[in-house]
Amino acid sequence: MYLLKILISLSLLLNSFACGELPPSNAESFLKGEHQLRKMVEKEELFGTMSGGFFLFMGGINGEMKSQTNVKFAWEMNDKTYAISSLPIERFRIKFDESITNLIIKFRWSRCNKNDLQQLMDQHVIYALVICKKGDWPVQIKLPLN
Numbered sequence: 001m002y003l004l005k006i007l008i009s010l011s012l013l014l015n016s017f018a019c020g021e022l023p024p025s026n027a028e029s030f031l032k033g034e035h036q037l038r039k040m041v042e043k044e045e046l047f048g049t050m051s052g053g054f055f056l057f058m059g060g061i062n063g064e065m066k067s068q069t070n071v072k073f074a075w076e077m078n079d080k081t082y083a084i085s086s087l088p089i090e091r092f093r094i095k096f097d098e099s100i101t102n103l104i105i106k107f108r109w110s111r112c113n114k115n116d117l118q119q120l121m122d123q124h125v126i127y128a129l130v131i132c133k134k135g136d137w138p139v140q141i142k143l144p145l146n
Contacts, residue, residue, distance in 0.1 A: 010060050028109070030077040030117060037103040037130060038074040038082065045070055075105050085129055095131045104131040114139065 045068055052061035069089040074082050106129045114120045130137075 023027065024128045028114070028120065030083070030110065031107040031109055031120070031125070033078060033079075034104045034106055034131075036076040037105040038076070038146065040071055040073040040130075043070050044068075044112060053066070073105070083117060085118065087121060087125060091127045093127050094137060095129055096134045096137070097131050098133050100131060103136065105129065106131070 046065060047068060048063065048065045050063040051062065053059055071087050071089050071092060072084065072086045074084050077083055108126045108129070109124045110118065110126060112120070112124050114124065
């Protein structure tokens, strides 16, 4: 138990050095503010792992397949260029605002000194807020009927 407390304290200490107390990176500065959203595509992706071991004539293989629904989207960064990014659908939030003219996306992220935009999106974006009119957001509720 004492060893577990030491490991947790050490992990928190190392994390505070790695993220949070460093100046914002170039990629992080691209995420600030509101951004124009150009296109969103929902895509089901499969991920799999397989491992195995053999010795002479005996051995075994283990495998696992998972599916995840990701949303790929194009958004205007603060330097007026467009990036194509991807996030799991669970990390999106929707806000309706009838006064806007274009779709807007805003990001909420944990601070970390990363210069790679996709690595920042994968590891540090907590959620993306899409602001749109009610008529621009399709209603498609697919529930199991069992």
